[in-house]
Amino acid sequence: MATLQDFRTNEKAWWCPGCGDFGVLAAMQKALVAVGANPATTAIVAGIGCSGKIGNYINSYNLHVPHGRALPAALGIKLANRDLMVLVAGGDGDGYAIGMGHFMHSLRRNANITYVVMDNHVYGLTKGQTSPTSEEGFQTKTSPQGSIERPIHPLMLAVSAGATFVAQGFSSWQPQLASLIQKGIEHPGFSLINVISPCVTYNKVNTYDWYKKNLQNLDEDSTYQPTNRARALARLHESDEMVTGLIYQEESTPYEALIPGFRETPLVHQDLNVDQATWDKILSTLE
């Protein structure tokens, strides 16, 4: 059984002291241990941004791809070897700006992939510009007079796009976050865990204290059942997505289990030679 130590590398994380991403990293490692993952059979794909560094700090097979492209890369890995545990980590810019197309289609495709988004409402690595989740009026170097665009609501988007697992965590609330990531990994389909991961350097508005004051913890609301898409949407709308916990989950058959003729044995373990009878059958369609 792997331990937390097994999922660590000898690299020192270079995020700013106090960055929410430390909490996300810790929770991911805890979740991997909790589900009994093995570093050798775990693949983590990361995008570009401060969040994208996370792969450097988790001992597993890591693929670090161009900005916004983490989700399709993860799909390729999952289809190549469906025995692997595949996780994706990225930021709000990576997932909800440049990668938005892949985000929406990954939700409806529903391959068994766990997507952890480190959402800080700001671009950090490029030193402080507006992000798609920045609030209206948010002042940055690219919006000195305040952002005039409405923010993306990733959770409502996900629920309405046909997601089968949607959750939100807060990097400071470790036990809940680790548990949400664990549930996401265990969910047989695409799981979105949006994580509020404050940026201490470039976001002086959405701070730890601000989130602690404004977030509602769904775990403390015994009346909320995460099984109804319409109610999930209503709750997200009423709270302006300021909730943590499991927001929506439904029974799911992952994409890879629905592909016609796709085998349970991973592609990477299959004999690649075609037998004569199959080849003749293929050629007969051209006669």
Next chain:
Amino acid sequence: MLAWKIGGDQGEGIDSTGDVLAIVANRMGYYVYGYKHFSSRIKGGHTNYKVRIATTRVEATTRRTDILVALNQETIDRNAHELDGGLLLADSAFNPVLPASAKAHLLTLPLTEIAKGIGSAMMRNMVAVGASAALLQLPIAPFVEYVAAKFEKKGEAIVEANRKAVEMGYQRIVDEYAALLTYKLGEPMPGDRLVISGNDAIALGAIAGGCRLMCGYPITPATEIMESLAKWFPLVGGAVVQMEDELGSMTAVIGAGFAGARAMTATSGPGISLMQEAIGLASVTEIPAVIVDTQRGGPSTGMPTKQEQSDLLALLNGGHGDTLRVVLTPGSVEESFEDAVEAFNLAEQFQTPVIIATDLSLSLWQQSVERSKLKGPTQPIRHGVTFSREELLTLGEGVFQRYQITADGISPRSLPGEINGQYLATGVEHGPSGKVSEDPINRTQMMNKRLLKLQAIHQVREGFKYEGPEEPELILVGIGSTVGILREAAAHLEAKVGVAWFRTLSPFPTERVQSVLAVAQHILVVEQNALGQIRQLMTVHGVADARFDSFLKYDGVPFLPEEVVARAKPLLNLLEVY
């Protein structure tokens, strides 16, 4: 050799009618080559389909048409000039008029009326098939047999009606136009051949080469590769994913390559532009990936249904940063199959993206191909150097160096799932372990490693082919679908003319090109783009000199063998004058 053409509006079954003629003639032992004129719309607009039928291999279209079947007046107006004393069969339903300038015999038959008499105007094209068989003086039986098999699933009544349509078309020609039946094809060359396109060949080659995942986005003229694999993959346990765009298609293929599967994508110009981003990732992370670019008219949307070879420089140098990719350029349908198989071997062996560059003509136009050239089960699968599970276990934890410096630049891979093989594959510059590094010495070493490793490709593959006399006066140089056209042109030129074509465009096969071209007195580079991209490459690599001339075409229409002959003749005459 005869050229038959049928024309009408798009959506009128022109394609399937041409297919019937091509497939049946092929079964009878003739070699066929089909060329379609079409536009980017589904219904309406002129379309035509020309089938050359011959007793020897044919891989180009031609200017001349011997028999034209016209389903509307527009077909006559647009195509009658190709008939030089040939036969024009027209449906009397539209009162066909032969232009005064046309040199042709007009034959009319009430194609639509005959079809209606049998039960439905839908069978008009089958009447035309029967009539065409008569005009070509081919036996009727193989056509009847094919039609019966084609409609078998639709029931006896449909089979019977179509059989009758073919027979009546045939009989009416024999009865009414016997005096005009002078065309004769000659004895067929019996053999086991299939009528397939380059796209078919690539999809087949991919399966034979062990590809089991295709992530793509529909685009003309590449889509058939995806469609064929969607049909065939369930038989071998593979999967086709229709992605949301080409950015995702390419990245998914890289993800699969990282995990150890053989995966591919196929696209055309606009898609390849989007894929450049991730192709850079595959280069720097040394992850195998196979990309097919069926070139079409560019730039931007360009001419989606028209032939061009203008992506070449982008395939070699597109995207940012210094990267080398392998670019394979098949010069025939058979070579498309070979290269599709080989691309997956080279990608894994050299840990690199491999691009197969074809073009619209090569990818879409069907021709007779020997079944023996399409070997599926016996293809070698070469995975390249890897660390075995056992070796990794012996190595211990945290020791494996994914990008260790080696003599040939190729570092053994590990695959996810293998204990002690974990590493970071990143688009950021990295050191031997995979960890990010901006150290100047490391950077130089890593860049050199990536540039060095591909040079060995020329040891496993001949990058430049030559066919022709030992001491040619002229060598015609081409690529892709142009190669077949050059072969036909060379056969028509009454001089010592050879044909040479690139099989590997990157890395550039400098030595081989030099040795092939050394003996030629004159070299004509024939390419379908405006910038002379192949000639540019030859110049950059120092193989071009004063013997070189270019023949460029960028109007979207393939070269005709006749055009190449006309362009080459003065070069040969010039030599005689000296």
